[in-house]
Amino acid sequence: xxxxxxxxxxxxxxxxxxxxxxxxxxxxxxxxxxxxxxxxxxxxxxxxxxxxxxxxxxxxxxxxxxxxxxxxxxxxxxxxxxxxxxxxxxxxxxxxxxxxxxxxxxxxxxxxxxxxxxxxxxxxxxxxxxxxxxxxxxxxxxxxxxxxxxxxxxxxxxxxxxxxxxxxxxxxxxxxxxxxxxxxxxxxxxxxxxxxxxxxxxxxxxxxxxxxxxxxxxxxxxxxxxxxxxxxxxxxxxxxxxxxxxxxxxxxxxxxxxxxxxxxxxxxxxxxxxxxxxxxxxxxxxxxxxxxxxxxxxxxxxxxxxxxxxxxxxxxxxxxxxxxxxxxxxxxxxxxxxxxxxxxxxxxxxxxxxxxxxxxxxxxxxxxxxxxxxxxxxxxxxxxxxxxxxxxxxxxxxxxxxxxxxxxxxxxxxxxxxxxxxxxxxxxxxxxxxxxxxxxxxxxxxxxxxxxxxxxxxxxxxxxxxxxxxxxxxxxxxxxxxxxxxxxxxxxxxxxxxxxxxxxxxxxxxxxxxxxxxxxxxxxxxxxxxxxxxxxxxxxxxxxxxxxxxxxxxxxxxxxxxxxxxxxxxxxxxxxxxxxxxxxxxxxxxxxxxxxxxxxxxxxxxxxxxxxxxxxxxxxxxxxxxxxxxxxxxxxxxxxxxxxxxxxxxxxxxxxxxxxxxxxxxxxxxxxxxxxxxxxxxxxxxxxxxxxxxxxxxxxxxxxxxxxxxxxxxxxxxxxxxxxxxxxxxxxxxxxxxxxxxxxxx
Ligand code: C2E
Ligand code: MG
Ligand code: MG
Numbered sequence: 164x165x166x167x168x169x170x171x172x173x174x175x176x177x178x179x180x181x182x183x184x185x186x187x188x189x190x191x192x193x194x195x196x197x198x199x200x201x202x203x204x205x206x207x208x209x210x211x212x213x214x215x216x217x218x219x220x221x222x223x224x225x226x227x228x229x230x231x232x233x234x235x236x237x238x239x240x241x242x243x244x245x246x247x248x249x250x251x252x253x254x255x256x257x258x259x260x261x262x263x264x265x266x267x268x269x270x271x272x273x274x275x276x277x278x279x280x281x282x283x284x285x286x287x288x289x290x291x292x293x294x295x296x297x298x299x300x301x302x303x304x305x306x307x308x309x310x311x312x313x314x315x316x317x318x319x320x321x322x323x324x325x326x327x328x329x330x331x332x333x334x335x336x337x338x339x340x341x342x343x344x345x346x347x348x349x350x351x352x353x354x355x356x357x358x359x360x361x362x363x364x365x366x367x368x369x370x371x372x373x374x375x376x377x378x379x380x381x382x383x384x385x386x387x388x389x390x391x392x393x394x395x396x397x398x399x400x401x402x403x404x405x406x407x408x409x410x411x412x413x414x415x416x417x418x419x420x421x422x423x424x425x426x427x428x429x430x431x432x433x434x435x436x437x438x439x440x441x442x443x444x445x446x447x448x449x450x451x452x453x454x455x456x457x458x459x460x461x462x463x464x465x466x467x468x469x470x471x472x473x474x475x476x477x478x479x480x481x482x483x484x485x486x487x488x489x490x491x492x493x494x495x496x497x498x499x500x501x502x503x504x505x506x507x508x509x510x511x512x513x514x515x516x517x518x519x520x521x522x523x524x525x526x527x528x529x530x531x532x533x534x535x536x537x538x539x540x541x542x543x544x545x546x547x548x549x550x551x552x553x554x555x556x557x558x559x560x561x562x563x564x565x566x567x568x569x570x571x572x573x574x575x576x577x578x579x580x581x582x583x584x585x586x587x588x589x590x591x592x593x594x595x596x597x598x599x600x601x602x603x604x605x606x607x608x609x610x611x612x613x614x615x616x617x618x619x620x621x622x623x624x625x626x627x628x629x630x631x632x633x634x635x636x637x638x639x640x641x642x643x644x645x646x647x648x649x650x651x652x653x654x655x656x657x658x659x660x661x662x663x664x665x666x667x668x669x670x671x672x673x674x675x676x677x678x679x680x681x682x683x684x685x686x687x688x689x690x691x692x693x694x695x696x697x698x699x700x701x702x703x704x705x706x707x708x709x710x711x712x713x714x715x716x717x718x719x720x721x722x723x724x725x726x727x728x729x730x731x732x733x734x735x736x737x738x739x740x741x742x743x744x745x746x747x748x749x750x751x752x753x754x755x756x757x758x759x760x761x762x763x764x765x766x767x768x769x770x771x772x773x774x775x776x777x778x779x780x781x782x783x784x785x786x787x788x789x790x791x792x793x794x795x796x797x798x799x800x801x802x803x804x805x806x807x808x809x810x811x812x813x814x815x816x817x818x819x820x821x822x823x824x825x826x827x828x829x830x831x832x833x834x835x836x837x838x839x840x841x842x843x844x845x846x847x848x849x850x851x852x853x854x855x856x857x858x859x860x861x862x863x864x865x866x867x868x869x870x871x872x873x874x875x876x877x878x879x880x881x882x883x884x885x886x887x888x889x890x891x892x893x894x895x896x897x898x899x900x901x902x903x904x905x906x907x908x909x
Pocket of ligand 3: 803804824826827860
């Protein structure tokens, strides 16, 4: 019977009396259904509000976790140099130890002291003042500290102990780094330990734990024991009931962070949901209305449909991304966790679209959104029905692939290929690629959080490998991240200690053989490693923003050198300096360049600026404005490494550029390779027709030189004529060359 009542379209076959009763019952039935639907809608709305709060808490926690991990890395990475020195030499002199420890404490203020303990007996500490009492302490007689040391030694890796109450007062974290010497046949011999004690409260505050407007945070896991460890900071109550938690990786273990909104989690009632109240009011009004017009089955059907639609819409808002219609991070995490609980073997991918920022910047955000939608449609074609896909935000997507390993990898490759096809964005063609990181469950992690994090690390490795690639997570990647941090620290020190110098490579007029200027190339003279090439540190300097102060240094050194050459009346011509896109984007580059010129009283025509083609393409707007200002001042502008960045010559013509430097990749195959010949000729001829002055980079052979001169190339640089060299060596080279020319003329 009940199914028949709901099947309103069947009215024609009902007996007449039953029809009348039904008509009377209709408004009541409608009110009941309406109330039911309002409750369902209200619940969904409340759920959505709750999951938003949880997602906010989760996002806040991820931020704090990243800050904490970074603080820990930077505080405790400092022992590495000391430990490695001992490993290599079997000892460290007190002077050397004090010197390294002093530098470490100067760069990380929360370190309180650093000690070395051969055979686990402390024999030196820095600073000594206030810490004399610990010299001679034998860890084996400290039952509260020795077990952690044993753990570090047994696992051959550092551990983080504490927080402990320090003899010297206050609470500290102790990082224990076991040190091993290499014995016969690679056997590791335990030497002792190096320990860093850091002020935990300053460290946590540097990570921003106490600065939170909306959330209360708490941290537990003393001695790296995760949820089993004692409280470290904050209110233990946060870990009860509704806590949103994340794990923080610390050396040799885990900490656990929890967040809850200030004032606790609101207990949300249905009446707090505007949607519920709205739906209920509508139900009341419509029930009355329907009572008047209860003959109209059509109306009822219509209203039912509308309510169902809004219910579905609410469901979408809570769990789906508005732009692509894909599940959001919350729903994806649920799915992933379910798959993990079911002990399925699966691949977790993080995909980032390379070049998306360019599309957004050049064509506008609506076209960026369109690209995301089209890319989503392509991804759906590539993956299987059982796979999952979500948009993590921006141009980042996550995938969950199930099935055999080789089949998953086929799909990963399919994803890269599908992105390479051009996108048609309302008539604008856009080319992008993708970088993918992959982590396997269970090998690379047992929680959705860890799998996603490792896939993310692998994605960065794919980006670094040159993009349009995929990489499988490997623990070395985390290690490489640490190496990068170490390089970053060294770069900062190098800037402070003025370890940078410029070398100079002459530019030659290919037709007359005259010197027409030089290019300044940066070198880092590291006290330990000697000369380091820019290819090794410029990319990191760009990623970390250190390129800004570094670029200032280059400007300063270049202007200083031009002034010195002028004073000695031996200027080889204008000096070109290389500029990174970020310098132009982020700093007041033009102003600082003109300040440097003024300081040394130099005319702008003595300086040239080179920017690589690919970087120019990535930040067209800012770069163009700055290049136009430079040109207007009289500073010549050049596009470096031309031919590698996919820009067209005709397009470059619209930009404020004077010179093109053909990339070495084309020169090196001259004159034997037909393609290289055709491309080089085309660049020279078309470039000249458009008014550019053309330079060839990397000329290494006489045959290349002759070909380029005959093809009409204006200028050249390369090992054939001269390698980059220090200023003094350039002077000697110039004098030699002049003498030889005189000899030829005489
Ligand atoms: P670049 O501006 O294209 O510089 C040319 C590079 O090619 C230099 O490498 C130079 O030593 C090398 N080279 C020149 N002639 C030849 C040759 O005949 N054969 C070969 N094999 N190589 C040749 P370098 O000095 O290692 O610099 C690498 C890149 O680092 C530069 O490429 C430039 O993009 C960047 N760079 C150098 N100095 C600076 C700087 O002060 N600031 C910025 N932002 N980037 C810089
Ligand atoms: Mg250059
Ligand atoms: Mg170049």
